[in-house]
Amino acid sequence: MFTERTPRVAAARALSRRGGRERLHRFLVEGTQAVREALAWPGDVHELFVTEDFLARDSDLVTTAHDRGVPVSPVTDRAMAGLAETVTPQGVVAVCGLVDRPVEDVLAGNPRLVAVLVGVSDPGNAGTVIRVADAAGADAVVLAGAAVDPHNGKCVRASTGSVFHVPIARAPVADVLDACRAAGLRLVAADGYAKAELTPGTVTGPTAWLFGSEAHGLPEEVKSAADESLRVPIYGRAESLNLATAATVCLYATAWRHRAEPPDRFNPTAD
Secondary structure (H helix, E strand, O other), X not given: OEOOOOHHHHHHHHHHOHHHHHHHOEEEEEOHHHHHHHHHOOOOEEEEEEOHHHHHHOHHHHHHHHHOOOOEEEEOHHHHXXXXXXXXXXXXXXXXXXXXXXXXXXXXXXXXXXXXXXXXXXXXXHHHHHHHHHHOOOOEEEEEOOOOOOOOHHHHHHHOOHHHOOOEEEEOHHHHHHHHHHOOOEEEEEOOOOOOEOOOOOOOOXXXXXXXXXXXXXXXXXXXXXXXXXXXXOOOOOOXXXXXXXXXXXXXXXXXXXXHOOHHHHOOOOO
């Protein structure tokens, strides 16, 4: 059984830091649900670390790992505590290859709905937006500029496995905006101070929603580059909506509109 001093455990522990992830091109996935989604993902899962208690109670997940040819390494509780970031670890951590791809790749194939996070540094917010984008059927999530690493442990946990479902890219802001336009997407900025409101049917056609950080919003140059800026109306007395909640409203409003439109609206050459 591996301990916290076993070289493979020590090497995996380095993946909790961004520098380690970028150097080794791997990241840690913690918890039963997230690891299950990782094992269903076609990408690389290099190893599972599990405690003795986990082996006893979740043999199905271990069997799935064996079926995929993924090594399963038993570790001590102390070693697991060093690998996990939660206060009460569930007893399983996977080492996976990075999920992000070039922005041109994730925007290939006539995307209809994309979420762009511009400079969003909070991993919990970013992970939740990735989860929302997945639920709304978005084609991709793009982290632009000085945004959080989507492989950050808190971001991965907040996504509840959605980092393995929706294509993810990272790129400089200007490159992201250019790639969205090249993909035929209309750029819509979510701005709490915009004059125009988001209402049912406001946003039609292929859309890239631009979301800024909760503290500072979108930079002025990004809002200026957008085709349109919209705010989510607040009818009650709340001061504002947090980023993930606003993103949920925006992405679902567009997803509902897309599903109400004829499929060939997005492909004029369709029969």
